[in-house]
Amino acid sequence: MAITAIRPTGEVRSGAAEWARAFRAMIRWNLLSLRLWLALIASVQVLAGAGFVLGIALFFDHIPASAALYVTTGVPVINLILVGLVLGPQLVADQKIQHSYEFLRTLPVPQTAVAAAWYTVCLISGIPGVLISLLIAEARYQITLAPSPQIVPAILLTAFTGTMMGYAIGHAVPSPMTTRLITQLLIFAMFGFTPILFPVGQLPGWLGTVNWWLPFGHMATIVRAGLTTGMVTGVATSYLVVAVWGAASAVLAAWAMGRRR
Amino acid sequence: MTHGRSATLAPAPLAPAIRAGPGYWLSSLWWMLRFDFGQARQWAATMVLVQVLMGSGMALMYGFFYPRVTPVIAAYIATGTPALALIPLGFVMLPGQVGQQKLAGTFDFIWSLPVPRTAQAMSTFLLYTVLSLPGMVLALVVATFRYGVTLSISPEIAPAAVLCSLMAVSVGFGMALAIPNPMITNVITNTLVFVVLLFSPIVFPPGNLPGWLFAVHRALPFYNMAVVIRAGLTHGLVTGVTQSFLILTAWTVAASAVTAWVVGRRR
Numbered sequence: 001m002a003i004t005a006i007r008p009t010g011e012v013r014s015g016a017a018e019w020a021r022a023f024r025a026m027i028r029w030n031l032l033s034l035r036l037w038l039a040l041i042a043s044v045q046v047l048a049g050a051g052f053v054l055g056i057a058l059f060f061d062h063i064p065a066s067a068a069l070y071v072t073t074g075v076p077v078i079n080l081i082l083v084g085l086v087l088g089p090q091l092v093a094d095q096k097i098q099h100s101y102e103f104l105r106t107l108p109v110p111q112t113a114v115a116a117a118w119y120t121v122c123l124i125s126g127i128p129g130v131l132i133s134l135l136i137a138e139a140r141y142q143i144t145l146a147p148s149p150q151i152v153p154a155i156l157l158t159a160f161t162g163t164m165m166g167y168a169i170g171h172a173v174p175s176p177m178t179t180r181l182i183t184q185l186l187i188f189a190m191f192g193f194t195p196i197l198f199p200v201g202q203l204p205g206w207l208g209t210v211n212w213w214l215p216f217g218h219m220a221t222i223v224r225a226g227l228t229t230g231m232v233t234g235v236a237t238s239y240l241v242v243a244v245w246g247a248a249s250a251v252l253a254a255w256a257m258g259r260r261r
Numbered sequence: 262m263t264h265g266r267s268a269t270l271a272p273a274p275l276a277p278a279i280r281a282g283p284g285y286w287l288s289s290l291w292w293m294l295r296f297d298f299g300q301a302r303q304w305a306a307t308m309v310l311v312q313v314l315m316g317s318g319m320a321l322m323y324g325f326f327y328p329r330v331t332p333v334i335a336a337y338i339a340t341g342t343p344a345l346a347l348i349p350l351g352f353v354m355l356p357g358q359v360g361q362q363k364l365a366g367t368f369d370f371i372w373s374l375p376v377p378r379t380a381q382a383m384s385t386f387l388l389y390t391v392l393s394l395p396g397m398v399l400a401l402v403v404a405t406f407r408y409g410v411t412l413s414i415s416p417e418i419a420p421a422a423v424l425c426s427l428m429a430v431s432v433g434f435g436m437a438l439a440i441p442n443p444m445i446t447n448v449i450t451n452t453l454v455f456v457v458l459l460f461s462p463i464v465f466p467p468g469n470l471p472g473w474l475f476a477v478h479r480a481l482p483f484y485n486m487a488v489v490i491r492a493g494l495t496h497g498l499v500t501g502v503t504q505s506f507l508i509l510t511a512w513t514v515a516a517s518a519v520t521a522w523v524v525g526r527r528r
Contacts, residue, residue: 055459192322
């Protein structure tokens with residue numbers, strides 16, 4: 001009695017068309033699984049953006065024009081990385097708690113398509129917040145911004161690095177509790193201890209040096225370079241630092257997802 | 262327990278004394294304090310640490326937003342941080358903790374214990390008031406050190422700090438009890454803390470606010486907390502201290518009344 005081997009399915013699932021199909025499927029997957037969160041995400045984005053743009057004026061008797069300009073051009077960075085860097089790791093942590101993490105990893109889609117889909121969703125969820133924050137700031141402070149085509153790569157790279165850093169934290173940190181703690185520290189540090197919303201000169205010297213090695217201040221530099229003329233210098237270095245952080249985070253996330261457990 | 266076994270047991274005799282009166286209430290409070298502090302052993306250290314870090318962190322970070330920190334700005338930041346350190350504990354962590362107790366069913370268990378519910382509520386008040394003090398004090402120490410502010414501390418600071426803690430804890434507890442769904446409490450408290458940290462005249466003078474917003478803040482507790490604490494730490498920086506004390510007392514009484522109403526009603 002001979003047992004015939006089971007024939008594998010006829011086609012090998014690879015190539016660009018298969019990748020594009022997986023990418024579209026994962027975008028739908030992300031949007032559907034976030035549908036309960038979308039209203040909350042939108043309101044948090046607007047609150048954080050508009051709240052900071054308007055609230056900063058209360059710190060001063062008369063707000064100096066430069067302080068208003070720094071906040072206005074810094075808030076877009078927060079809008080762009082909020083979902084990828086803060087919400088993203090918490091979603092992965094929740095998946096680990098609910099045991100859907102392993103299930104998601106078994107889906108027959110390339111992991112690069114999964115990551116690309118998540119990046120796209122983070123980018124899309126950030127841009128409306130950016131526009132609203134900028135419009136409110138222009139109206140409140142009579143600032144005239146001078147957006148140049150440079151803003152496009154700045155936005156794409158900032159969102160990419162933020163999302164990849166969040167991706168690395170979510171996948172490489174084993175304990176969901178630690179992930180939550182890290183993201184909460186990050187959000188606190190992002191607002192108060194990095195030169196996103198104010199010039200680096202207002203930090204103590206050593207903290208400024210630490211921030212040179214971190215991506216946050218550089219993200220603000222490249223976004224500022226795209227929105228204004230003559231406000232920042234050393235833009236090429238900033239692009240380089242942000243890109244290195246993005247690439248290193250992507251490699252770390254890939255390592256964490258690829259290793260055997 | 263099987264029927265056979267329970268049939269052999271004699272019914273428990275009734276307790277000889279009536280369980281009421283101040284003596285009984287105090288001994289209940291003692292037991293509830295032991296219960297609450299025993300439970301808190303797991304997370305109290307983390308909570309105090311977060312409290313200290315957040316309080317000192319806020320004391321430092323407000324200064325970074327100013328191109329030049331003048332002595333007046335420094336005095337406002339330094340004397341505002343104790344109130345800031347208190348607000349997250351009372352308005353966010355306490356409702357969050359009660360919400361978790363509600364979700365886990367612990368809350369109903371505590372209510373089923375044979376102790377007066379007022380003693381249970383008082384025990385929670387005391388626990389959180391004690392937990393809030395280290396963060397307040399350390400935030401103040403960090404801020405005075407960082408900004409080189411000289412404080413003139415008067416005895417008024419003691420009633421001010423106690424009233425502020427009691428008010429924050431009462432309002433947080435009242436909210437957590439009065440709103441049935443923990444998720445809604447969570448959204449309200451998180452929005453609240455954001456609005457408070459940005460738009461309240463705690464670390465900056467009230468003159469920076471538009472008139473209508475200041476009028477709103479005179480009736481809300483946050484600005485008044487800052488006023489009474491600042492009055493205990495400085496000379497001549499604030500006015501209308503008596504009014505602020507009265508408003509804080511009114512909030513405490515109102516929140517305690519809500520708590521008493523929720524605690525007393527049957528479900």
